[in-house]
Amino acid sequence: MIKYVYPGSFDPLTKGHVDIIERGAKLADRLIVGILMNATKQPMFTLKERIRIIEAGIGHVPNVDIIPFDGLLVDFLKQQDARTVVRGLRAVSDFEYELQMAQANRNLYPEMETIFLCTNVEYSFISSTVVKDILRHGGDISHLVPMESIHIIEKILGGKENGSGSADGN
Numbered sequence: 001m002i003k004y005v006y007p008g009s010f011d012p013l014t015k016g017h018v019d020i021i022e023r024g025a026k027l028a029d030r031l032i033v034g035i036l037m038n039a040t041k042q043p044m045f046t047l048k049e050r051i052r053i054i055e056a057g058i059g060h061v062p063n064v065d066i067i068p069f070d071g072l073l074v075d076f077l078k079q080q081d082a083r084t085v086v087r088g089l090r091a092v093s094d095f096e097y098e099l100q101m102a103q104a105n106r107n108l109y110p111e112m113e114t115i116f117l118c119t120n121v122e123y124s125f126i127s128s129t130v131v132k133d134i135l136r137h138g139g140d141i142s143h144l145v146p147m148e149s150i151h152i153i154e155k156i157l158g159g160k161e162n163g164s165g166s167a168d169g170n
């Protein structure tokens with residue numbers, strides 16, 4: 001069974017991520033979306049919220065599992081019995097960091113490979129950071145995030161404004 005892992009913060013999921021998930025899932029029997037729990041930066045959405053947003057946005061892709069992880073990516077790969085990582089490349093600016101990560105990971109786990117999927121041009125300007133900036137200022141994110149996820153994001157942010165948002169600390 002060919003298992004690929006697509007790791008990231010997904011804070012929150014964007015249409016660019018969905019594009020990589022759809023395409024990555026076609027290349028493997030199973031695609032594991034690995035959600036990094038403790039990113040160094042403080043996330044806007046808790047782990048549980050990020051999972052809900054992803055579940056809503058990728059419900060149409062059958063062979064995907066969403067699994068949170070903490071610590072080293074190579075340890076997560078071994079734990080999942082996987083050897084291949086999928087990452088998206090938007091621009092040359094992504095490349096330097098991605099190359100460094102891929103080489104560092106292979107140094108730790110020589111059997112692993114990183115596959116880069118070039119972003120679809122229409123999504124190349126989309127990032128979670130842009131989505132968060134727009135959300136903070138009450139702007140429209142409908143061209144950046146899948147419609148099914150927007151409903152969940154609105155509910156979450158509405159709940160937070162009312163002081164009833166979840167607080168699982170992640």
Ligand code: ADP
Binds near residue numbers: 009010089120
């Ligand atoms: P990280 O915190 O690891 O950068 P992200 O959630 O921002 O995680 O991104 C996860 C992966 O998705 C990375 O490989 C990133 O390059 C890719 N990615 C992010 N946005 C897009 C996009 N618009 N199109 C294609 N790939 C993307």
